[in-house]
Structure formats: C-alpha cells, structure tokens
Amino acid sequence: MTESTRTEGYEEIIAELTGFLEQRYLPEGESGLQPSSPLLEWGILTSLSTTELISFILERYRVSIPPEKIVGANFKxxxxxxxLVVSLRDESADGM
Incomplete structure (x- = not known):
C-alpha cells in the first residue's frame, strides 16, 4: 500500500471528527476547533466524551480502538x- 493510499481520507475523517466534537461538546454556535487544538487541556475530552468519541469512531469507521491505544498522546x-483512526483502519485493511 502506498503512502498516499494510507493517508487517503485523512481530511474527510478530521472534518467529520471536528464536526462531531463541535456539535456535541462546544456551546451552541461555537466552532473553530483546529487539528492542533488541545482537546484534553481545554476539557473538551473527558472520560465520558472520549468514550462517546470512541463509539462514534467504531460506528462510523468500523475501527475498534484497542485499550492500549487510548492514551493522552493519541487523544490530545x-x-x-x-x-490513529487512519492507522488502525489501514492495519485492518492490510490484514484482509
């Protein structure tokens, strides 16, 4: 699999995840999360919202995030x- 194939869908995924988080966890009418916005520091991701995000990822992308990958470095x-989603999706596709 080529590098461009591996990262295919990055922009679409980041846009969908941004929309999910903005809709669910920002005050109504607020937006503007950036790829580098510190979600943990800003309190956007808590244990509950992280669990909901993981469920969204599983449902939307059919990607299961192993417990050892649920760490601050991957969710900051x-x-x-x-x-992380792209990497796990690509690992899953390689295993087929």
Whole structure:
C-alpha cells in the first residue's frame, strides 16, 4: 500500500471528527476547533466524551480502538485522533 493510499481520507475523517466534537461538546454556535487544538487541556475530552468519541469512531469507521491505544498522546488533539483512526483502519485493511 502506498503512502498516499494510507493517508487517503485523512481530511474527510478530521472534518467529520471536528464536526462531531463541535456539535456535541462546544456551546451552541461555537466552532473553530483546529487539528492542533488541545482537546484534553481545554476539557473538551473527558472520560465520558472520549468514550462517546470512541463509539462514534467504531460506528462510523468500523475501527475498534484497542485499550492500549487510548492514551493522552493519541487523544490530545484532532490530528492525533485522526492519525490513529487512519492507522488502525489501514492495519485492518492490510490484514484482509
């Protein structure tokens, strides 16, 4: 699989995750999360919202996030979450 194939869908995934988080966890009418926005520091991701995000990822992308991957380094911002989803999706596709 080529590098461009591996990252295919990154922009779409980050846009969908941004929309999900903005709709669910920002005050009505607020938006503007960036790929580098510190989701943990800003309190957007808590234990409950992280669980809901993981459920959304499983439902939307058919990607199960193993417990050992649910760490701050992977969930500190949208870029990290998206890279994790792309990586796990690609691992799953390689295993087929």
């Amino acid at each position: 911002n949208l870029d990290g979450i998206t890279r």
